[in-house]
Amino acid sequence: MVKKFNIKTWYIIFTCFILLVLIFPIFALGNSANLSFLGMPFIMVWVLFWIIVEFLGLLVFVILDKDVEE
Amino acid sequence: MEAWQIALLAMFIYLIIAFSIGLAAGRGRSFFSISEYAVGDRGFGLFVMWFLMGGIIFSAFAFLGGPGWAYSKGAASLYILAYCALGLMPWYIIGPKVARLGKKSNYITMGDFLGDRYNSKFLVIIIGIVSLLAFIPYLTLQIKGMGYIFNVLTFDHISYNNGALLALGVVVVYVATSGVRGAAWSDVFQAILMLIVAWVLGIYFVESLHGSLGNMFGKIIADNPEFLTIGNEGSKISSARYSSNIVVSMLGFVMWPHLFTKSYTTTARRIKLTVLVYPIFALFLLPVLFIGFAAIGVVPTDALGRPGEVLPYLITHHLTESGILYGIVGAGALAAAMSSSDAITHGASVSFGRDICKVIFPSLKENQELWIMRGAVVGVGAIAYCIAIYGSDGLIKLLLGAYGAIVQIAPAVYSGLFWRRASALGVTLGLITGVIVTTYFQYIHGSSPYDLHPGLIGLTINIIIMASISLLQKHKAEYLAHASKFIDE
Numbered sequence: 001m002v003k004k005f006n007i008k009t010w011y012i013i014f015t016c017f018i019l020l021v022l023i024f025p026i027f028a029l030g031n032s033a034n035l036s037f038l039g040m041p042f043i044m045v046w047v048l049f050w051i052i053v054e055f056l057g058l059l060v061f062v063i064l065d066k067d068v069e070e
Numbered sequence: 071m072e073a074w075q076i077a078l079l080a081m082f083i084y085l086i087i088a089f090s091i092g093l094a095a096g097r098g099r100s101f102f103s104i105s106e107y108a109v110g111d112r113g114f115g116l117f118v119m120w121f122l123m124g125g126i127i128f129s130a131f132a133f134l135g136g137p138g139w140a141y142s143k144g145a146a147s148l149y150i151l152a153y154c155a156l157g158l159m160p161w162y163i164i165g166p167k168v169a170r171l172g173k174k175s176n177y178i179t180m181g182d183f184l185g186d187r188y189n190s191k192f193l194v195i196i197i198g199i200v201s202l203l204a205f206i207p208y209l210t211l212q213i214k215g216m217g218y219i220f221n222v223l224t225f226d227h228i229s230y231n232n233g234a235l236l237a238l239g240v241v242v243v244y245v246a247t248s249g250v251r252g253a254a255w256s257d258v259f260q261a262i263l264m265l266i267v268a269w270v271l272g273i274y275f276v277e278s279l280h281g282s283l284g285n286m287f288g289k290i291i292a293d294n295p296e297f298l299t300i301g302n303e304g305s306k307i308s309s310a311r312y313s314s315n316i317v318v319s320m321l322g323f324v325m326w327p328h329l330f331t332k333s334y335t336t337t338a339r340r341i342k343l344t345v346l347v348y349p350i351f352a353l354f355l356l357p358v359l360f361i362g363f364a365a366i367g368v369v370p371t372d373a374l375g376r377p378g379e380v381l382p383y384l385i386t387h388h389l390t391e392s393g394i395l396y397g398i399v400g401a402g403a404l405a406a407a408m409s410s411s412d413a414i415t416h417g418a419s420v421s422f423g424r425d426i427c428k429v430i431f432p433s434l435k436e437n438q439e440l441w442i443m444r445g446a447v448v449g450v451g452a453i454a455y456c457i458a459i460y461g462s463d464g465l466i467k468l469l470l471g472a473y474g475a476i477v478q479i480a481p482a483v484y485s486g487l488f489w490r491r492a493s494a495l496g497v498t499l500g501l502i503t504g505v506i507v508t509t510y511f512q513y514i515h516g517s518s519p520y521d522l523h524p525g526l527i528g529l530t531i532n533i534i535i536m537a538s539i540s541l542l543q544k545h546k547a548e549y550l551a552h553a554s555k556f557i558d559e
Contacts (some may be wrong), residue, residue: 008163019320022152023313024301031309032302033291034296035147039284041291048353053156055349057378061162062346063110 092244140362267402272357
């Protein structure tokens, strides 16, 4: 029970973190049109980068999450 | 054969395939079971879930509106990627809970769950009405997209009205007969087709019109560097609006009844695995934005009636040399609009049958209720079709407008699952006030404080009212015990 609570709490923290990096004020760090990776503007690379981080994070949660009730 | 004939042929072939898959999906299943029609007997596999949920975001909005936003609003269009990536994250927490509750108490709609939790029929009807009011403009949007694609790609040989009617007709028939399973399996096909088309087009237009991504963005920056940033002078959107759009869309996403009820179609583990792949779906949307950026400097602004027409313009002016590619693109664009339409008409029909008719006339038999749902597929389609033909509005405004109302359901759902003291009176009054405030700032006042999304202002007031009434009320022990069942699940 204690472990389940922990995973959920971490998940909520993780969700908020991904949300916060994608909205202002933190998003201001990525808010630049300078060309970077593959010729895309930095602002776009920023969004893509965090989406990939989100996927990897979710992957960890899905693996750690043991409550398979089927 | 001319390009438009190939396109027409491709679209017809596509329609026939989608139609057959949709119809075949329902074969061998009980035609007279509500559980089958509404939630596929709660047995959807992972593969279907992925494409069912994926197909829903690849809507006409993404396919026509996405390039339109990139073309006219620049960096603001990144909002689409952000909300798709974030939209399903809350489902990881609430989806499995709702799935277990649904299985235990045999729910098929959001109203079933909220009505049971808060013990209020009035709330169920309100939810039913709010959903229908949001579904209809959403569907209208898809129908407009379908008619427009048919009309433009066949160079006016098929009229807008007929094109829309044909595509919608196909959707209505397979949804009415095969229910959620028809929508799901045709979505698998539609989502795959759309993905391929989006990538081929995105890469093709960037390469053929600009040579490379760097070149393309370089030109845009040379012209107006702030076009690719947010909240600066020369940017097309303020930072408050951008951020609040994302927050509202994220909270509202799973509150769409047609998404929420998908919790009932599968198991907790599969829900989590569906959430996992959603960021990947968001990444798949990237080329859709490239299409819009590629049009900058190529498509003259005064050539378009609305920014949403930028993709069809590019296709008809810069893609006609290859007849086959042109045809496949037409089919892909149609698939995008249809894969959302089926989920929406299905969702609206179930809401209407269960949350409105069944609550007002509790003596309805399962059989009658099911026929009402099937009839509602036709009815909702007809209403949205009329609005699409006789009414008109900006493509995206419509969708965001509906989002503002849908997100107001969120406090009822979250507190229903996590807060024992939340009361029927509190959530109902909060919901109604939230919708009124949102509508006021959106349509009557015309602007909102700090340029925030009107839905966020409505939501704040909604939560304050919900929380204060729930706290002030005295709750009976039985009520709290009943509520605990939902929280401890």
